[in-house]
Amino acid sequence: MSETGTGLGKTVAKLFAKTKTIIYTHNQCGDETVVVRAEDILDVMAYLRDSEEMKFDLMMDLTAVDYLNDPDLQPYLRKLKTRFEVVYHLYSMEKNHRLRVKVPLPEDKLEINSVTSLWRGADWFEREVFDLYGVRFLGHPNLKRILLYEEFKGHPLRKDYPKTKRQPLIGPRN
Amino acid sequence: MGVKDDDSLDEAVEALSDSVIITQLDSMISWGRKYSFFLYPFITACCGMEFMSVAGPRYDIDRFGAALPRFSPRQADLLFVVGTISHKQAPILVKVYNQMTEPKWVYAYGVCTVSGGMYDNYATVQGIDTLLPVDVYVPGCPPRPEMVLDGLIKLQEKVANTKGQLELASGIAPVGEADDRIVTG
Numbered sequence: 253m254s255e256t257g258t259g260l261g262k263t264v265a266k267l268f269a270k271t272k273t274i275i276y277t278h279n280q281c282g283d284e285t286v287v288v289r290a291e292d293i294l295d296v297m298a299y300l301r302d303s304e305e306m307k308f309d310l311m312m313d314l315t316a317v318d319y320l321n322d323p324d325l326q327p328y329l330r331k332l333k334t335r336f337e338v339v340y341h342l343y344s345m346e347k348n349h350r351l352r353v354k355v356p357l358p359e360d361k362l363e364i365n366s367v368t369s370l371w372r373g374a375d376w377f378e379r380e381v382f383d384l385y386g387v388r389f390l391g392h393p394n395l396k397r398i399l400l401y402e403e404f405k406g407h408p409l410r411k412d413y414p415k416t417k418r419q420p421l422i423g424p425r426n
Numbered sequence: 427m428g429v430k431d432d433d434s435l436d437e438a439v440e441a442l443s444d445s446v447i448i449t450q451l452d453s454m455i456s457w458g459r460k461y462s463f464f465l466y467p468f469i470t471a472c473c474g475m476e477f478m479s480v481a482g483p484r485y486d487i488d489r490f491g492a493a494l495p496r497f498s499p500r501q502a503d504l505l506f507v508v509g510t511i512s513h514k515q516a517p518i519l520v521k522v523y524n525q526m527t528e529p530k531w532v533y534a535y536g537v538c539t540v541s542g543g544m545y546d547n548y549a550t551v552q553g554i555d556t557l558l559p560v561d562v563y564v565p566g567c568p569p570r571p572e573m574v575l576d577g578l579i580k581l582q583e584k585v586a587n588t589k590g591q592l593e594l595a596s597g598i599a600p601v602g603e604a605d606d607r608i609v610t611g
Contacts, residue, residue, distance in 0.1 A: 401514050408548040417548065421516055
C-alpha cells in the first residue's frame with residue numbers, strides 16, 4: 253500500500269474512532285478508501301458532504317460487487333460474512349479530492365439506507381443496483397427496476413444467476 | 427382463354443406482340459412485388475452503420491427496387507431487423523411487425539438478429555425467429571454489403587417463386603400472443 257495518498261481515509265477513521273463505524277481504510281496508489289458499517293452510512297455520508305474539510309458535493313458513481321465464493325476475499329470481509337459490497341465514489345469539485353466508500357452487506361440482510369436525501373443523483377444508481385443485484389435501499393423514493401422489465405425474475409449480475417437462463421418473453425404492450 | 431384453334435391463337439399473339447405480354451397473374455404480381463420492396467428499417471445497433479453503407483449510393487439497393495424506407499410500418503412490406511434485439515425491445519418489434527400490411531417479409535440482418543450472436547445472456551433475444559417468421563437470415567458481424575445484397579436477391583427469388591399470391595393477402599394469423607412464445611432453458 254502506497255503512502256502517497258491524501259490521508260482522507262485516516263481523517264475519517266479518526267473522526268469516527270469512538271464507534272465501530274469505520275471497519276477498514278486503505279490507500280491504493282493514492283486512491284483513498286473507507287469501509288463503513290451499513291447502519292452508519294447516512295451519518296458518514298452526511299459528514300462527507302457537509303463538513304468543511306471534506307465537501308464531497310458530487311456523487312460520481314454508486315455500484316455493487318458480488319463476492320460469492322470468492323477465494324481472494326479479504327479476511328475482514330470474510331469475518332463479516334460479506335456477500336455484497338455497495339461502492340460509492342465521491343468527488344469534491346471545490347477541494348478536488350476523491351474518496352471511495354464501501355459498505356459490506358451479508359446475504360441475509362441485503363438492505364441499506366438510501367443516500368438520495370443527500371445526493372439526488374443517487375436515485376437511478378440505486379435503482380440500477382437494486383435491479384441487477386437485488387440490494388434494497390431503504391427510504392428510496394421510487395425503488396423499482398430501471399433497466400430490466402417488471403416481469404423479469406431474479407437479479408442477473410449476481411454470481412449465482414445462471415448465465416444461460418432464459419426469461420419469459422414479454423408480449424406487445426398497447 | 428376462349429380461343430381453341432391453335433392457328434388463330436398464333437395469329438393473335440403475332441398481331442399483339444408489340445403491345446401485349448401474355449403471362450400468369452401470379453408471376454406478374456410476384457414480378458412486381460420483388461422489385462418494389464418498401465423497407466421498414468428496425469435498427470437497434472451497430473449493424474445500422476453497415477445498413478447505411480448498403481443503402482447509400484456505393485452499393486445502392488435501389489438497383490433492386492428496395493431503396494425507399496418507409497418510417498411507418500403500415501406503408502412497409504419488408505421488415506429489416508438490423509441489430510441486437512433485447513427482451514425489452516421485443517414487444518416493440520412484434521408490434522411493428524403486426525402493424526405491417528400483408529404480404530410482408532422479414533429480413534434478419536446480422537448475427538445478433540439471427541441467433542443472438544455473442545450475446546448469450548439474460549438480456550438478449552436468442553434470434554428473432556423466436557418472435558417472428560423470418561424469410562432471410564444474413565449472419566455476419568456485421569455482414570458485408572455483398573452478403574446483404576445476396577440476401578436481398580435470395581428474397582426476391584423467394585417472392586418470385588411464391589405461388590398463390592392472391593390468396594396470400596388474407597388469413598395469416600398475427601404473431602404475438604405472449605403465452606405462445608415463452609422460452610425456457
